[in-house]
Amino acid sequence: MSMDFSTDRLRALLAKPQGHKYDHGHALVLTGGMGRTGAARLAARGALRVGAGLVTLGAPGSAMLECAAQITALMLRRVEGAEDLAALLGDPRINALCLGPGMGVERAGEFLAVVRDGGVKPHPTVVVDADALTALGSVAAPLSPGWVLTPHGGEFARLFPDLAAKLTALAVTGPAYSKVDAAREAAARAGCVVLFKGPDTVIAQPDGRAAVHAASGARAVPWLATAGAGDVLAGLIAGLCARGLSGFEAACAAAWLHVEAARAFGPGLIAEDLPDALPGVLRALGQHGH
Numbered sequence: 001m002s003m004d005f006s007t008d009r010l011r012a013l014l015a016k017p018q019g020h021k022y023d024h025g026h027a028l029v030l031t032g033g034m035g036r037t038g039a040a041r042l043a044a045r046g047a048l049r050v051g052a053g054l055v056t057l058g059a060p061g062s063a064m065l066e067c068a069a070q071i072t073a074l075m076l077r078r079v080e081g082a083e084d085l086a087a088l089l090g091d092p093r094i095n096a097l098c099l100g101p102g103m104g105v106e107r108a109g110e111f112l113a114v115v116r117d118g119g120v121k122p123h124p125t126v127v128v129d130a131d132a133l134t135a136l137g138s139v140a141a142p143l144s145p146g147w148v149l150t151p152h153g154g155e156f157a158r159l160f161p162d163l164a165a166k167l168t169a170l171a172v173t174g175p176a177y178s179k180v181d182a183a184r185e186a187a188a189r190a191g192c193v194v195l196f197k198g199p200d201t202v203i204a205q206p207d208g209r210a211a212v213h214a215a216s217g218a219r220a221v222p223w224l225a226t227a228g229a230g231d232v233l234a235g236l237i238a239g240l241c242a243r244g245l246s247g248f249e250a251a252c253a254a255a256w257l258h259v260e261a262a263r264a265f266g267p268g269l270i271a272e273d274l275p276d277a278l279p280g281v282l283r284a285l286g287q288h289g290h
Contacts, residue, residue: 010253011285013245014051024053025242027096028088028124029235030079030111031059032103032131037067039102039130039231042271044074046235047098049275050257052242058088060107085114089124096242097124100132101231109135116144125241125250129234133159142191145206148247149190150234152197160186180210193247195237195255197230203251211248213255221262221269228271233258235275257281 027047031040040057048055058079059067067076079085088094097115100108108131115126126147128136133155136143143149149159157164160182167182179196183204187194196202199220204210215221233254240250261277262269 021053043235047239050239052239098238100129108132
């Protein structure tokens with residue numbers, strides 16, 4: 001992590017004072033249809049484990065039974081289309097939304113339109129991941145400042161093709177164009193936080209502030225390259241935003257926690273293990289601060 005985002009800062013951000021569950025935020029995670037709810041359920045469990053007071057899954061009617069059979073602590077609401085989402089987001093207690101994991105591009109695109117500026121007030125923080133990034137397409141103008149985009153390399157190339165081309169071009173003259181440069185330019189163009197995933201994850205916000213989280217050397221976790229791990233990361237960001245962290249702080253904290261949970265579990269990790277490894281990571285972080 002960059003020098004301006006230390007574990008001391010992380011510990012302060014994650015401190016959870018006593019209060020009602022709604023004092024710790026309410027995150028909404030939207031699912032895809034039947035047979036495609038696993039990614040959203042992973043994200044929702046991550047959001048709950050990281051301390052959101054409530055987490056609701058919003059599923060189409062075809063997927064309600066599938067979700068109900070798989071969840072316990074999570075809430076479940078039917079969200080068939082754009083009108084249902086707009087009505088649900090009329091509840092001001094919902095202050096974070098995770099949009100994309102397993103949704104399908106068409107459904108994600110329909111819901112993106114609901115949460116663009118002017119669609120919902122007050123605006124929740126929106127984590128845009130997976131299929132929602134594909135639905136978004138190339139970014140040429142500012143989006144909502146309350147969004148957090150979470151692309152991996154391929155998604156970044158679709159969102160910002162010119163920046164990706166500069167990043168992969170041969171550096172004939174210096175200084176070379178770096179991943180930090182690309183993430184900063186992307187955040188400035190999009191007008192929101194960009195978390196550019198990879199072993200060298202870069203988190204940038206529009207004003208140029210950036211943090212780097214390198215999962216390399218002693219912190220390398222090659223077993224984190226497994227299906228669903230990115231969905232959990234999106235849920236961690238949404239859960240931390242629900243708790244009141246800014247998009248940038250939530251993305252920084254989530255990147256660190258994501259890797260720490262993977263390190264704590266070790267080889268053989270599958271995505272379901274990540275949320276359940278978090279309590280030990282959070283406990284160790286708290287003990288380290290005494």
